[in-house]
Amino acid sequence: MFDSPFDAVDFAGMRLRNRFALAPMTRVSAEANGRANEAMVDHYVRYAKGGFGLLITEGIYPDQAASQGYEHQPGLADALQTESWVPIVKAVHAADSKIIAQIMHAGAQLQYNRYVEQPIGLSEQTPVATPLGLYGDQEAWYEPKPMTETDFDQVMNGFLGAIRNAQAAGFDGVELHGANGYLLHEMLSTYFNTREDKFGGSLEKRAKFILDLVxxxxxxxxxxxxxxxxLSQITITDQDYQWPEGEQGFRWLVESLAEAGIDFIHTTDISVDRVALRDSDKSLAQVVREAGVALIVNGGINEDNIEQIAEAYPDALMALGKAALADPAFVRKVQGEEPVEQLDFAMLQPIANVENEMRWRAEQKDA
Ligand SMILES: Cc1cc2nc3c(=O)[nH]c(=O)nc-3n(C[C@H](O)[C@H](O)[C@H](O)COP(=O)(O)O)c2cc1C
Structure with missing residues (x-):
């Protein structure tokens, strides 16, 4: 027998009422100046009331330089943006869930930025394929400016400032976005990071900034x-990327992050159990589990496989993206053995903001 995922757990120092987490999802619904608003309070509270023990916010930009990646993305870069999160944090806590801020620097994967003209990146390399229509109209990627040492210092200060702001706003913690092709992921990726200075080359060099940040x-x-x-190998537009260091490199990174003081690692992939790494027969999640680091698993979790995943990763939280989007009351309903809603991408058209979702839901009710 294994513990039910619906039972309370201690995870990374937090007492949570169950093992279900809302996966971070960009909803481009903030004010143009990056402040969170009333609609976002209602949006997040739905998931707390729907039973998710932990909410991870959408990717939030940390500085008023090149970190913003999407129009109407929220920030944690100044006092007013920080204050704007307080009602969300309070309402989520009042509904008995914890909330963690995902801090995300867009890097080369930038579709819109109100502060600068050009993205920054590890090199001039643009992401593969084309930008996502889900977050706004943008036909091609901008060519990034390769980061100087000053840029690295500014990015470090930006992240640290946003983490300080997240604590001031009352969040229970932060999640650094080191996955899916955004800046921290680009540092680790040999596709983006072709540098020959102290930030490029071996995995040790590519990871140094992240370890110093932690x-x-x-x-x-x-x-x-x-x-x-x-952490992931894949990006939002490239599901085939694998770094050259395979499983051995990933194990080294996980152990180094633990030594640096990380409280949890959240793996994301197309499915939790996919073999993502070169020279490996394990999923990212399995490697983290073997290293004994607190783990959040993500990728393709739904009402049909939660038991199997809960059993395979007995101490891990399970983060749900699309299943949660489809039905914010997923946890409550599955626990009560009620059917859950299935995702219809029409709710995210023409862009993935909360307003379009609410309009779509109202239309479904009326129909
Ligand atoms: C609309 C949407 C927005 C997303 N935004 C983010 C984000 O801001 N940060 C992030 O790390 N992942 C983001 N993701 C990825 C999800 O967190 C998750 O990893 C992905 O959907 C796979 O999990 P799932 O199969 O449970 O949906 C987003 C996914 C969707 C569908």
Missing amino acids: KSAREMVDDDFVIGIR
């Missing part, structure tokens, strides 16, 4: 403030 953040925040990271 160490500095850990020293800066209170002991009970959670610092996690999300």
